[in-house]
Amino acid sequence: MRTSQFHLVTRKETPQDAEIISHQLMIRAGLIRKLGAGLYTWSPLGFRVLRKVEHIIRQEMDASGALEMLMPAVQPKELWQETGRIEDFGGQLLAMTDRAGRDYFFGPTHEEVITEFVRDEITSYKQLPINFYQIQTKFRDEIRPRFGVMRSREFIMKDAYSFHLSVESLDDTYRLMEQTYSNILTHMGLHFRCVLADSGAIGGSGSQEFHVLADSGEDAIMYSDTGDYAANIEKCEAVSLIAERAAPQQALxxxxxxxxxxxxxxxxxxxxxxxxxxxxxxxxxxxxxxxxxxxxxxxxxxxxxxxxxxxxxxxxxxxxxxxxxxxxxxxxxxxxxxxxxxxxxxxxxxxxxxxxxxxxxxxxxxxxxxxxxxxxxxxxxDIREAQAGDPSPDGQGVLKQARGIEVGHIFQLGDKYSKAMNAVVLNDKGQAQALQMGCYGMGVSRLVAAAIEQNHDDNGIIWPTALAPFQVAILPMNYQKSTQVKKAADELHQQLSDAGIEVILDDRKVRPGFMLSDFELLGIPHQVIIGDRSLDEGHVEYRYREKMDKQKVERAKIHDFLCQQISS
RNA sequence: CGGGGUAUAGCGCAGCCUGGUAGCGCAACUGCUUUGGGAGCAGUGGGUCGGGAGUUCGAAUCUCUCUACCCCGACCA
The missing domain is CATH 3.90.960.10 (YbaK/aminoacyl-tRNA synthetase-associated domain)
Structure with a gap:
């Protein structure tokens, strides 16, 4: 790809209404543009990153045996009346009416839809267990959308729903999803923590959240300094700090x-x-x-x-x-x-x-x-919030606090929805039995912001390799005038493209400093700087975005060198 | 939803108090020079001043109204 054929619009100044780093950088790098409150357009550049996130999620979900499908974003109101969740979701539901006066909601989540699907499709225990997932646009009418795509109203989510005959089977899949989520976030190169959570409006028994760790995170998470215990502060058990009540010493x-x-x-x-x-x-x-x-x-x-x-x-x-x-x-x-x-x-x-x-x-x-x-x-x-320094509820060590961005949430729903909507199958004795259900959400668009929140410096984004919109940026100095620079840059561009590496060559007629700082902002992990000065000595310069230091590489060896860097 | 604020060119802003038909910086476009860290000079294009109504000879400016967007919202016992 060449910048002249791509769409690259960066801004050198920080947007006025962006409060957190990821939002600022996403606007400045031109990944997203705002359409309205909590509504964002993804540019071709941002969309490439979004696709990376989706791709990794698909790979790992598919590997877990889950089946991808697609449900309507618009859902009939009647469906929500069956489960009585209209109250639970309240104003977050975006309601609409069609020409015939029928009422709909733009789906904030899809438990009702999948359960409706399953009650007709799944009739025998022999079809179980099964895990369906989709990647789709949701809408939640947040009271106060903010922080760009971190808390937007329209957003992209991966949601999965599993169905089982027994709670044991549900537990197996739940554990499998816990592992799958760890795999996904590890694959993306993010630091994260899985914590015990409150299940909120979705309901059900057990649930865990996955948090990408970042100081700007909206959630407080508590974890033991020596043990395995970790929980959202909403859920974290706060033990008594006083063992026994002492006898009164003072008069009232x-x-x-x-x-x-x-x-x-x-x-x-x-x-x-x-x-x-x-x-x-x-x-x-x-x-x-x-x-x-x-x-x-x-x-x-x-x-x-x-x-x-x-x-x-x-x-x-x-x-x-x-x-x-x-x-x-x-x-x-x-x-x-x-x-x-x-x-x-x-x-x-x-x-x-x-x-x-x-x-x-x-x-x-x-x-x-x-x-x-x-x-x-x-x-x-237990009605107080746990605080740092409290003993850990499992008796191992003391609690510490960290900030996290919730990017995933897995639930054991049990039979809440299957009972409300009469989703039953016949078991091996021919008796009707309510399905056990699990649900597993992951915020696709939010993950992009979370990745930036965790990986940036004063100069811009530092993409983890797995999420970068391009792996390599070729930055030629004086590409327009110097024939040897142009030749070297074009050749390398061709070689890398042929090798299937995502590469972008900046052929804009801009000054060197402008170009270099632009690509620092964009955060492309591997950058090759080609100029007359180094070519005359038979080499080009390589720098790794994260470290920023330049090193000379022989011109003839740069292709192999890059392939090695990318795979390591 | 309650409180506060803003709305003027793609972005950031001035002009409004004291009405006279719109300007600055950045960005964009053209030309020349420059080319290893955010270039210089010269020129060009772009705005129903958020919408509507009113006052006035005349409204970005004054009045009313609507809308959009931004910020804050138990932390007090």
């Missing part, structure tokens, strides 16, 4: 804390540690308000809280008026004593003694509070 005392509302303020005002305090959060319960109590220095986990049967979903905090009505004080002074609603405490809080909390009276707190003696809770549960 009400103290004035004028205008001290936050944990920070009160702790400083009273000269105590935040660990000696608790915070009481009031949320909607299934039946009236519920109090959730975590230690002063801990964060409530909204995900865990929302999972409690006593708590209404979606989680909602009481507003100031409602707090006033229930407690008679404002939000800065809520406490657990004589609180007129059920109290659910975090495991650590349940073991605290002589602690400090609000007095349910403005500008006052209580010190020396003790459970049983001064107040009671109805239930204890």
């Amino acid at each position: 005392k009400q103290v004035a804390t004028p205008n001290q509302k936050t944990i920070d303020q009160v702790a400083e005002f009273l000269g105590i540690q935040q660990q000696q305090m608790v915070k009481t959060l009031l949320v909607d319960g299934v039946d009236g308000p519920v109090a959730l109590v975590v230690r002063g220095d801990h964060q409530l986990s909204e995900v865990k809280a929302a999972h409690l049967p006593e708590v209404a979903t979606p989680l909602r905090f009481l507003d100031e008026k409602e707090v006033q009505k229930l407690t008679g004080c404002d939000v800065g002074s809520i406490g657990v004593k004589d609180l007129n609603c059920p109290i659910i405490v975090d495991l650590t809080v349940a073991h605290m003694s002589d602690f400090v909390c609000g007095a349910n009276q403005d500008n006052h707190h209580l010190t020396g509070v003790n459970w049983q003696r001064d107040a009671d809770f109805q239930q204890q549960a």
